[in-house]
Amino acid sequence: MKPTSSKKIQLIASLCFFMLLLISASMTGLAAQENGSGPDAYEDDDSFSQANVIDIGISEVPGSVEPQLHNFHNKGDEDWVKFYGIAKDPAMPYQIEVKNAGANCDAVIELYDSDGTTLIDSRNDYYEGADETLDFACIKEGIYYVKVKNYDPEIFGENTGYELSISCPQGSVTGIGIISGMIYYRSGFRRIPIDSAFIKTSANVSTISVEGVFLMIHPDGTYIITVIAEGYQNYPTSVTVNAGESVTVDIAMIPAGSTTTTTIPCPAEAIYGEHSEETELLRVLRDKVLNGTPEGREMIRLYYEWSPEMVKTIEENKELEDKLKNIIDGILLVINSRLKGE
Ligand SMILES: [Ca+2]
Ligand SMILES: [Ca+2]
Ligand SMILES: [Ca+2]
Numbered sequence: 001m002k003p004t005s006s007k008k009i010q011l012i013a014s015l016c017f018f019m020l021l022l023i024s025a026s027m028t029g030l031a032a033q034e035n036g037s038g039p040d041a042y043e044d045d046d047s048f049s050q051a052n053v054i055d056i057g058i059s060e061v062p063g064s065v066e067p068q069l070h071n072f073h074n075k076g077d078e079d080w081v082k083f084y085g086i087a088k089d090p091a092m093p094y095q096i097e098v099k100n101a102g103a104n105c106d107a108v109i110e111l112y113d114s115d116g117t118t119l120i121d122s123r124n125d126y127y128e129g130a131d132e133t134l135d136f137a138c139i140k141e142g143i144y145y146v147k148v149k150n151y152d153p154e155i156f157g158e159n160t161g162y163e164l165s166i167s168c169p170q171g172s173v174t175g176i177g178i179i180s181g182m183i184y185y186r187s188g189f190r191r192i193p194i195d196s197a198f199i200k201t202s203a204n205v206s207t208i209s210v211e212g213v214f215l216m217i218h219p220d221g222t223y224i225i226t227v228i229a230e231g232y233q234n235y236p237t238s239v240t241v242n243a244g245e246s247v248t249v250d251i252a253m254i255p256a257g258s259t260t261t262t263t264i265p266c267p268a269e270a271i272y273g274e275h276s277e278e279t280e281l282l283r284v285l286r287d288k289v290l291n292g293t294p295e296g297r298e299m300i301r302l303y304y305e306w307s308p309e310m311v312k313t314i315e316e317n318k319e320l321e322d323k324l325k326n327i328i329d330g331i332l333l334v335i336n337s338r339l340k341g342e
Contacts, residue, residue, distance in 0.1 A: 039073040040161075042081075048116030048145045051080035053208045057167035057217055059095060061176055064217050067099065067163035076153040083166055084198045084206040085144045090137035092169040096146055098132045102159035106151040109134045114142040124151060143198070143208070170203065175220040175243025182250045183209045183227055193308065194253060197229035201239070211308070227251055266303070267310040271325050281332055 042052050057065030070079045085094060098107040108124040109132050123134040136144070148164060150156065183199065184191040193212020200206040202224040207216050209229075220243040226236045232253040239249050272278040290296030314321045 040070045040079070042068060042070060042079060043073065045080045046078050048080050048082070048112060048147075051082040051116075051145050053210050054081040054083055054146070054164070054166050055207065055215060055217060056083055056094070056205065057165060058173060058176055058219065059167045059169040060171075060173045064176055065165060065167065067097075067165035070148065070162055070164055071102070072105065072150045072156040072160040074156055077149070077156055079148045079164070081146050081164065081166075082143055082208065083146070084200065084208050085136070085138040085140075085142060086200060086204045086206050087139050087141050088168075088204050090139070092171070093135040093137040094166055094168050096134040096136060096166050097164070098148060099163045099165070101129050101131065101162040103129045104150075104155050104157075104159040105129065105162045106155075107132045107162055108149050108151050110147040110149075111136055112145040112147065114144065116145050120144075168204075170205075170219050173219050177218055177220055177241040177243055178215060178246040179218050179225070179239055179241060179249055180213070180215040180246060181248050182212045183214065183229065183253060184212050184250070185232065185253045185255065190304075191252075194229050194232070197227050197232075197253070199225065199227050201225045211312075225249060225251075227253065229253055232256055266307045267314055267324075268328075270311045270314050271321055271328070278328070278332055281336065282328075285335065 044050055045052055052068075054068060055065045057063075068081070071077075072079075083094075096109055096111065098105075098109060101107055106124075106126075106128045108122065110122040111120045111134060112118060113120055121134060121136065123132050126132060138144075146164075146166070148162070150160060179201070182191070183194045183197040185194060186192070193209075195209060195211050197209040197212075197214075198206065199209060199214050199216065201216070201218065203219050203221070205216050205218050207214050218241045220241045222238060222240045224236050225239045226234060228234060233256050235251055235253060237249070237251065239247060241247055268279050268282045272282075286300055290300055314324065
């Protein structure tokens with residue numbers, strides 16, 4: 001390759017990675033802005049697949065968990081949350097509560113099974129401005145979804161605010177603390193967070209990880225904590241919770257079946273697939289071109305630092321994925337023909 005054209009390829013390669021960085025970063029920023037005034041902080045959450053994780057409080061300790069503050073900001077707004085339910089004594093049901101409803105909030109609570117579509121139960125006993133409570137005796141361990149909507153979908157906007165919380169009785173509680181931490185797997189020196197892992201303890205407290213991070217309000221004492229994540233081995237470990245204190249438990253997961261290593265795709269892999277021609281070419285550009293200069297290496301570093309956020313943004317936005325793909329396809333075509341032409 002002549003020096004001039006190798007420089008050009010270097011520039012184009014940089015541009016290619018920079019595009020991925022820039023577009024994803026600006027999309028992430030835009031998504032954050034939409035959470036300003038009007039919609040509550042948990043939007044968009046209009047379907048079970050967009051449901052946010054809700055922390056589970058302890059019934060015997062009122063105020064053990066901060067309720068989530070929601071409202072109905074547009075016509076037919078639905079607010080979805082999810083939690084990991086543990087089968088337990090029917091006399092100790094999960095209590096799903098709407099409290100401090102605004103004057104225009106006539107809340108309806110609906111509980112759905114793990115598929116997000118099978119209705120288990122619903123509650124709408126009272127009118128505008130009144131609390132609602134749905135008791136759920138869980139007999140099957142798994143993920144559950146809760147939908148809250150206004151009884152009249154035409155009513156939205158002012159005074160539709162409400163507090164949503166879920167709590168569960170523990171029997172005897174002497175004190176409570178917090179268990180928090182990160183569920184991840186190792187890839188070289190990097191910790192890769194595992195999203196949507198189920199975490200449960202021998203006290204029947206449970207939660208779901210969000211981008212690896214989890215938090216549980218927990219009775220004090222020493223317990224066994226178990227993590228269930230698809231594609232990984234179960235991982236029981238011991239944890240001691242002291243009343244009024246917070247304990248951090250970071251848990252490294254081991255991929256199930258030692259022969260294959262599961263990895264989260266980088267944006268290029270997310271768009272083109274792990275073994276595609278395009279991904280291979282981008283890898284060659286990374287290793288042979290970008291890696292040859294300090295600027296290029298900085299770009300590689302930034303690319304991988306932003307990788308999880310970029311993949312998430314791309315996965316949530318099919319249109320963005322198509323646009324990115326078109327741009328990169330065009331760039332790769334130029335690079336390919338240059339590589340072959342030299
Ligand atoms: Ca809402
Ligand atoms: Ca909503
Ligand atoms: Ca109601």
